[in-house]
Amino acid sequence: MSERLRITEIFHSLQGEARTVGLPTVFVRLTGCPLRCHYCDSEYAFYGGEYREMDEVIASVQSFGARHVCVTGGEPLAQKACIPLLQKLCDLGYQVSLETSGAMDISDVDPRVSRVVDIKTPDSGEVDKNRWQNLPLLTTNDQIKFVLCSRQDYDWARMICDHHQLWDKTELLFSPSFQQLPLKSLAEWILADRLPVRMQVQLHKFIWGDVPGH
Ligand code: SF4
Numbered sequence: 307m308s309e310r311l312r313i314t315e316i317f318h319s320l321q322g323e324a325r326t327v328g329l330p331t332v333f334v335r336l337t338g339c340p341l342r343c344h345y346c347d348s349e350y351a352f353y354g355g356e357y358r359e360m361d362e363v364i365a366s367v368q369s370f371g372a373r374h375v376c377v378t379g380g381e382p383l384a385q386k387a388c389i390p391l392l393q394k395l396c397d398l399g400y401q402v403s404l405e406t407s408g409a410m411d412i413s414d415v416d417p418r419v420s421r422v423v424d425i426k427t428p429d430s431g432e433v434d435k436n437r438w439q440n441l442p443l444l445t446t447n448d449q450i451k452f453v454l455c456s457r458q459d460y461d462w463a464r465m466i467c468d469h470h471q472l473w474d475k476t477e478l479l480f481s482p483s484f485q486q487l488p489l490k491s492l493a494e495w496i497l498a499d500r501l502p503v504r505m506q507v508q509l510h511k512f513i514w515g516d517v518p519g520h
Pocket of ligand 1: 339340341342343345347348349379407
């Protein structure tokens with residue numbers, strides 16, 4: 307198995323999303339993604355990047371002295387060496403999360419990793435890429451994320467949670483597509499429907515704007 311990874315960036319910031327939001331975290335952004343969501347905020351990670359040896363990547367992570375590491379992309383699982391990278395980070399005692407599109411097989415990911423798995427909605431443009439076989443593999447250590455672009459997406463996400471009985475399976479994150487779905491609209495729909503979900507904003511964008519490196 308290849309021990310080299312194609313890396314777009316490794317940086318230290320505050321986690322902007324999900325269960326560990328606000329905590330200082332090292333981000334390892336792997337290059338490449340087979341999807342093309344229309345709202346993608348990391349298109350700069352589709353191409354380019356630099357090949358780096360696993361040991362070099364680990365040393366770079368260690369240099370920041372943080373407890374949390376988030377492996378993201380692009381789609382990190384599109385690179386085979388992502389699986390051993392996650393395992394090594396767990397072995398070193400880091401609290402590790404993985405952000406994945408939901409289009410790739412998650413079964414080989416180390417169970418110590420909190421897998422943040424997207425379910426792509428119709429308005430993402432990539433709903434056909436959802437790998438529904440992933441859902442039965444999720445545990446309470448994982449998280450499911452819907453990025454919502456419209457009321458239609460919201461209603462669809464509710465229907466999917468009903469259909470796959472996701473309400474009690476793991477943490478559900480409802481996230482408005484940045485500057486597309488008003489925060490207040492989503493908040494009011496969730497409250498009106500008494501949905502047991504966590505609404506989240508992308509904290510880093512409110513602090514630094516929609517720029518790479520955060
Ligand atoms: S899966 Fe993520 S990185 Fe890939 S196109 Fe969609 S939003 Fe962008």
